[in-house]
Amino acid sequence: MRRSLYLAGVTMLCAWTLVPIYFLALGALGGRDLVNTFPKPFWPGSASLSTIRDFLAIDGVTGATITSVETACLCMLFSLILGLPAGYALARFSFRGANAYRLLILLTRAFPVAILALPLTVGFIRLGVYDTPLGVSLVHTALALPFAVLVSSSLFQAVPRELEEAAWVFGCSKLQAARRVVLPLALPGIAAIAIFAFVISWNEVFAASVLTVRHRTLTAYLLTVLSESPLHVQFAGGFVLILPTVAFIYLVRKHLFAMWGISNR
Amino acid sequence: MIPYILIAPSLLFLGVLFLVPLVQTIALAFQVHGAWTTANFTTMADDINFHDAIVDTFAIVAIAVPLQLVLALGMAMMLRGLGRGRDIVLWIWSIPLGISDLAAGLVWLAILTDQGFLNTVLLKLGLVSGPVSWLSYETPTALLIGIAFAELWRATAIVLVILVAGVQMLPKEYNEAADVFGASPWQRFTRITLPLLKPSIQTALILRTVLAFEMFAIVQAIGGRNFPVIVGEAFTWQYTNQNFGVAAAYAVVVMLVSLAATLVYLRALRTPREQIG
Numbered sequence: 266m267r268r269s270l271y272l273a274g275v276t277m278l279c280a281w282t283l284v285p286i287y288f289l290a291l292g293a294l295g296g297r298d299l300v301n302t303f304p305k306p307f308w309p310g311s312a313s314l315s316t317i318r319d320f321l322a323i324d325g326v327t328g329a330t331i332t333s334v335e336t337a338c339l340c341m342l343f344s345l346i347l348g349l350p351a352g353y354a355l356a357r358f359s360f361r362g363a364n365a366y367r368l369l370i371l372l373t374r375a376f377p378v379a380i381l382a383l384p385l386t387v388g389f390i391r392l393g394v395y396d397t398p399l400g401v402s403l404v405h406t407a408l409a410l411p412f413a414v415l416v417s418s419s420l421f422q423a424v425p426r427e428l429e430e431a432a433w434v435f436g437c438s439k440l441q442a443a444r445r446v447v448l449p450l451a452l453p454g455i456a457a458i459a460i461f462a463f464v465i466s467w468n469e470v471f472a473a474s475v476l477t478v479r480h481r482t483l484t485a486y487l488l489t490v491l492s493e494s495p496l497h498v499q500f501a502g503g504f505v506l507i508l509p510t511v512a513f514i515y516l517v518r519k520h521l522f523a524m525w526g527i528s529n530r
Numbered sequence: 531m532i533p534y535i536l537i538a539p540s541l542l543f544l545g546v547l548f549l550v551p552l553v554q555t556i557a558l559a560f561q562v563h564g565a566w567t568t569a570n571f572t573t574m575a576d577d578i579n580f581h582d583a584i585v586d587t588f589a590i591v592a593i594a595v596p597l598q599l600v601l602a603l604g605m606a607m608m609l610r611g612l613g614r615g616r617d618i619v620l621w622i623w624s625i626p627l628g629i630s631d632l633a634a635g636l637v638w639l640a641i642l643t644d645q646g647f648l649n650t651v652l653l654k655l656g657l658v659s660g661p662v663s664w665l666s667y668e669t670p671t672a673l674l675i676g677i678a679f680a681e682l683w684r685a686t687a688i689v690l691v692i693l694v695a696g697v698q699m700l701p702k703e704y705n706e707a708a709d710v711f712g713a714s715p716w717q718r719f720t721r722i723t724l725p726l727l728k729p730s731i732q733t734a735l736i737l738r739t740v741l742a743f744e745m746f747a748i749v750q751a752i753g754g755r756n757f758p759v760i761v762g763e764a765f766t767w768q769y770t771n772q773n774f775g776v777a778a779a780y781a782v783v784v785m786l787v788s789l790a791a792t793l794v795y796l797r798a799l800r801t802p803r804e805q806i807g
Binding site: 279300484 | 547639777778
């Protein structure tokens with residue numbers, strides 16, 4: 266009896282998570298006709314992918330999606346290039362200022378994006394990166410970098426130091442040992458960091474909206490057309506935003522907890 | 531020498547893209563045409579939406595964050611009783627973690643809009659006779675509840691993940707010992723699990739509260755400007771009104787509120803030194 270009550274609770278919480286996404290999917294696939302149907306059917310009737318196709322055909326959407334992917338890939342790249350060495354340093358060396366550095370990294374999370382994005386408009390115009398994927402990706406990297414540093418430091422800590430020392434004994438330089446021994450072992454975790462950086466960028470709205478005009482990311486595009494576009498277009502946009510992230514969370518699910526465990530220390 | 535070379539690029543980057551903008555925003559907020567003044571803050575405070583933005587933002591934080599903590603604690607405890615299905619349930623429960631606030635807003639718009647799924651359910655239950663409007667400025671309470679639900683749906687996952695990570699690090703021995711001495715499950719939860727989880731709860735609350743004060747796109751999607759929030763106003767001043775000074779003033783307000791909340795949590799949920807393992 267207690268057990269079935271408990272399982273019912275678990276099931277209900279799963280439904281609480283999934284059913285709203287299902288409703289959005291219905292709204293996205295139902296198209297213009299479904300928007301004006303009331304009461305709404307709970308099952309897809311003549312659902313088709315045509316709304317999504319129409320949505321992607323709207324002037325600017327495909328471009329915005331490509332811009333979003335470009336931005337997210339750049340953010341991923343920068344986060345790894347800047348974050349992995351720092352994470353390695355925190356994991357393998359004890360040096361003066363290590364704690365201060367760790368604290369600084371943690372502190373960055375206490376500041377809202379708004380405070381970063383606003384003044385960058387002027388600076389970016391001057392540098393010529395305003396309204397470009399590169400510019401937006403730089404701000405997104407500032408958001409993703411703290412994760413990259415902290416997570417990679419815990420990843421590298423998990424690689425036994427003895428393996429690295431053995432590589433030195435066999436004549437590897439420190440750099441070679443890091444590249445040939447540590448990196449491959451940490452690779453799944455690094456992939457998770459990369460995906461996380463991608464998702465942070467893919468989902469970010471404020472900075473992307475403030476720093477772009479014509480080359481909008483998908484989130485920025487959707488935000489600015491919210492008030493003028495019909496509902497089924499908005500639903501289609503939301504659905505396109507959600508789809509890849511569901512898969513991504515599945516891919517990184519093992520690392521999610523290691524990732525947040527460390528933020529407690 | 532080597533570690534400094536390794537951290538230097540990230541330090542430099544954060545200096546340029548974090549510290550500099552931070553200082554610039556504060557400077558921007560206190561300047562009009564290059565002269566130092568508090569005029570931006572006066573403009574902000576005199577604006578018709580300012581009062582509502584502050585009240586609405588705090589209302590959502592005060593409603594959503596405690597509920598998220600309770601719900602996530604419940605979910606984390608429920609996960610402990612699951613066997614084989616644990617991984618899949620955990621994945622489902624963490625899906626909202628990857629969903630942007632804008633998309634989450636659109637999800638709830640599909641449900642709450644006049645001809646949406648909520649009204650369909652209510653109609654089938656015989657509670658309403660036709661489409662009812664929940665998201666207009668004439669129904670502020672319904673709008674508040676709707677946005678609170680959307681927040682609860684989207685952001686409980688992050689609290690859950692932090693708590694599950696914390697639960698995984700708890701030593702089993704304490705609970706086993708309490709069991710031996712005849713403690714009830716509820717006693718074990720309140721006397722052992724909760725106190726040991728305090729650092730995780732603190733992290734979760736700080737992160738969640740800071741992010742909740744930043745709430746913007748989710749509100750924009752559901753209520754538009756019928757429900758003004760602080761960051762939404764910053765966006766409007768920057769983007770629509772092209773007044774960077776007032777936008778910066780709003781950003782400074784969010785920053786101060788976030789920092790204050792962080793300090794409160796750090797003090798209120800201090801872990802006594804002897805407990806740090």
